Amino acid sequence: MMYRDTFSSFHPTVNFLFFGLVFAFSMFIMHPVMLAISLTAALLYSVYLDGKGTLMFCLKFLLPMTLAAAIINPAFSHEGMTILRYLPSGNPLTLESVIYGISAAVMLGAVTLWFRCYTAVMTSDKFVYLFGKFIPSLSLILSMTLRFVPKFISQLEAVRDAQFCIGRDVSNGSIFRRIKNAVTIVSIMITWSLENAVETAESMKSRGYGLKGRTAFSIYRFDSRDKTALTWLIFCGVFLICGILAKGLKWRYFPSIKGTLTEPFTICFFIVYLFLCMTPIIIDRREDKIWRSLRSKI
Amino acid sequence: MKRIKIFPVFICIMFLLCGCDLKGGKNYQGTMEIPENGIVDVSIFKQIKDDSAVVTFKGNSNGCDYEWVIFGDDIPEPKTLNLAVEINEKQEERSSGLSFSSEDNFGFAPVLSVHLNSNWDCQNATVYDSSNKAVCGASVTGSENSIINFSVDNSVGEFIVRADNESENAPIIAETPTETKASPVSTETKNTKTDPYLTPVEPETPNAVSGGGNRVISDGSATEQDKYKTDPVPEGRPMPVEPEDTQIDSSKTYTCTFSIECSTILNNLADLNPEKIDVLPADGIILPACEVEFYEGESVYDVLQRICKENNIHMEASWTPIYNSAYVEGINNLYEFDCGSLSGWMYRVNGWYPNYGCSRYQLTDGETVEWRYTCDLGNDVGGGYAVSGT
Numbered sequence: 001m002m003y004r005d006t007f008s009s010f011h012p013t014v015n016f017l018f019f020g021l022v023f024a025f026s027m028f029i030m031h032p033v034m035l036a037i038s039l040t041a042a043l044l045y046s047v048y049l050d051g052k053g054t055l056m057f058c059l060k061f062l063l064p065m066t067l068a069a070a071i072i073n074p075a076f077s078h079e080g081m082t083i084l085r086y087l088p089s090g091n092p093l094t095l096e097s098v099i100y101g102i103s104a105a106v107m108l109g110a111v112t113l114w115f116r117c118y119t120a121v122m123t124s125d126k127f128v129y130l131f132g133k134f135i136p137s138l139s140l141i142l143s144m145t146l147r148f149v150p151k152f153i154s155q156l157e158a159v160r161d162a163q164f165c166i167g168r169d170v171s172n173g174s175i176f177r178r179i180k181n182a183v184t185i186v187s188i189m190i191t192w193s194l195e196n197a198v199e200t201a202e203s204m205k206s207r208g209y210g211l212k213g214r215t216a217f218s219i220y221r222f223d224s225r226d227k228t229a230l231t232w233l234i235f236c237g238v239f240l241i242c243g244i245l246a247k248g249l250k251w252r253y254f255p256s257i258k259g260t261l262t263e264p265f266t267i268c269f270f271i272v273y274l275f276l277c278m279t280p281i282i283i284d285r286r287e288d289k290i291w292r293s294l295r296s297k298i
Numbered sequence: 299m300k301r302i303k304i305f306p307v308f309i310c311i312m313f314l315l316c317g318c319d320l321k322g323g324k325n326y327q328g329t330m331e332i333p334e335n336g337i338v339d340v341s342i343f344k345q346i347k348d349d350s351a352v353v354t355f356k357g358n359s360n361g362c363d364y365e366w367v368i369f370g371d372d373i374p375e376p377k378t379l380n381l382a383v384e385i386n387e388k389q390e391e392r393s394s395g396l397s398f399s400s401e402d403n404f405g406f407a408p409v410l411s412v413h414l415n416s417n418w419d420c421q422n423a424t425v426y427d428s429s430n431k432a433v434c435g436a437s438v439t440g441s442e443n444s445i446i447n448f449s450v451d452n453s454v455g456e457f458i459v460r461a462d463n464e465s466e467n468a469p470i471i472a473e474t475p476t477e478t479k480a481s482p483v484s485t486e487t488k489n490t491k492t493d494p495y496l497t498p499v500e501p502e503t504p505n506a507v508s509g510g511g512n513r514v515i516s517d518g519s520a521t522e523q524d525k526y527k528t529d530p531v532p533e534g535r536p537m538p539v540e541p542e543d544t545q546i547d548s549s550k551t552y553t554c555t556f557s558i559e560c561s562t563i564l565n566n567l568a569d570l571n572p573e574k575i576d577v578l579p580a581d582g583i584i585l586p587a588c589e590v591e592f593y594e595g596e597s598v599y600d601v602l603q604r605i606c607k608e609n610n611i612h613m614e615a616s617w618t619p620i621y622n623s624a625y626v627e628g629i630n631n632l633y634e635f636d637c638g639s640l641s642g643w644m645y646r647v648n649g650w651y652p653n654y655g656c657s658r659y660q661l662t663d664g665e666t667v668e669w670r671y672t673c674d675l676g677n678d679v680g681g682g683y684a685v686s687g688t
Contacts, residue, residue: 078612078614079612079631079633080612080631081577081631083612091613091614092613252573254573255577255631256577
């Protein structure tokens with residue numbers, strides 16, 4: 001079995017811990033440098049995993065969304081000491097609310113991109129492998145739900161094509177007729193998804209899923225490479241949590257922008273966070289290099 | 299395996315760097331007790347100044363608690379000071395008063411808050427020195443027992459604080475403004491701004507005023523709420539004027555007295571959102587009382603908005619259709635709920651807190667508008683009735 005992305009071939013615990021840490025730090029640390037690091041790493045990894053798809057996603061969806069978030073914030077939040085000008089409503093437009101809007105937008109973008117990477121790396125079998133034993137029904141539901149959307153879309157296309165062949169598509173006939181056809185398609189889809197869910201549940205039950213003493217087949221082995229990676233992730237996590245508790249990453253936006261930036265203490269956290277976020281990319285690049293050098297020797 | 303060897307090095311670096319001192323801005327560092335003899339050492343003031351700390355020094359004299367609110371940034375030069383103050387509370391014939399005396403000249407003017415054991419039935423007070431000259435104004439807050447806040451530039455000597463009686467026959471008030479202008483005290487203090495608490499309280503002259511385009515004075519006969527949920531307006535007070543019915547006539551200008559203050563926060567520093575201490579003025583005065591011009595038909599909100607723009611004071615308000623008025627959320631970045639869950643901005647015109655929004659109060663010539671921050675739903679600034687409706 002060959003993986004294009006070496007980080008995906010690591011043990012699911014390592015994958016999950018990495019994403020858990022990255023999500024938590026991206027969502028809870030509003031420090032602009034940390035956000036920038038998170039966004040850059042997420043973008044790089046997403047491009048590595050998905051190539052052009054990510055760039056299209058960024059242009060079509062992420063960029064407009066983040067721009068909207070950055071513009072909407074100062075329209076509703078007027079707190080801040082630096083008044084730039086006055087809005088038509090009579091409330092001030094402040095520098096702080098503009099910068100906060102941009103930071104929130106960056107955070108939104110970074111977390112969305114990380115989730116894109118997450119779905120590519122943490123496949124549902126990995127998730128079920130990790131949590132199937134502790135929380136069997138919840139992990140099954142989660143993996144089914146996560147799988148549902150792409151599955152639903154492909155099934156919808158199939159149903160629509162079939163209906164189109166017999167002339168009952170939404171693009172045909174009067175408005176009344178079209179609505180009727182659309183309702184039929186929706187009804188088919190709902191029936192299908194309910195049936196599908198019940199079938200999956202029954203099938204898992206008949207296999208004895210979640211029963212005591214039942215083992216699961218897994219191809220995952222926790223080797224020394226995973227051990228090193230896990231130690232590294234735990235170290236980064238503990239280090240950064242210490243940093244937050246010691247207020248080394250303190251940053252506030254209101255009423256005036258103030259925070260830690262150039263203290264050696266804080267810079268140390270930036271570096272560790274950068275390496276944490278870049279972990280999969282570093283691993284992948286190194287593995288690619290080894291692979292290329294091995295191939296060139298042949 | 300190589301990486302594992304790096305971990306101890308990293309951890310060592312971490313512990314080394316944990317000793318780094320992270321510098322913040324101003325921060326409230328709680329209360330310190332003033333020792334028996336009142337002497338607070340220079341090292342403490344130096345520490346406060348270096349940390350830009352805000353510290354409350356608490357003491358007691360003759361049963362009265364008092365507090366000095368000291369902003370480290372205001373200390374020009376740390377030195378050993380005697381913070382002890384001798385306070386005597388007394389009831390005079392018509393007005394309440396207290397006298398206090400301290401020994402050291404601080405070189406700066408921290409706010410002294412005196413927690414009385416009685417309730418002064420007034421909003422403002424005036425501080426007089428031993429030669430009976432008005433030195434500065436004082437704000438009277440507190441719900442049950444009054445708290446008097448004032449800052450005296452040179453606190454050496456004996457001072458008397460007297461309540462400004464708000465009835466028409468209060469003898470002190472009539473003299474105060476003229477006397478302060480002429481007195482050498484005001485030139486000595488180099489304080490060019492007028493004090494908000496020294497504003498003379500205008501006697502009520504309801505119908506003879508000019509400027510209020512179409513406002514009507516309540517006769518107190520209404521018994522039900524109006525369509526914007528306003529309880530009946532007490533007799534002798536102006537009825538609300540809907541902003542949409544008003545024409546602003548910019549050819550006629552009048553003047554009113556305007557001030558914005560938040561001294562109640564100084565008494566509730568522990569509740570204040572710690573991020574907001576940077577925007578808190580050390581004396582609690584955001585805009586000292588000043589004469590401002592307005593056009594006929596303008597409401598308190600219109601004037602507030604313009605004054606804040608002119609003076610570069612931050613102000614945020616939102617229109618509330620249910621009360622047909624703007625609601626002032628924050629002034630000078632001090633917002634509602636920033637100092638406890640019962641805090642926010644209230645306005646007072648001629649000594650009365652209107653029970654309706656500031657867009658519906660149409661100003662007339664010569665009125666006195668005060669914006670005050672409350673930390674207790676209006677009770678501490680003497681305006682609980684405007685909120686509770688009783």
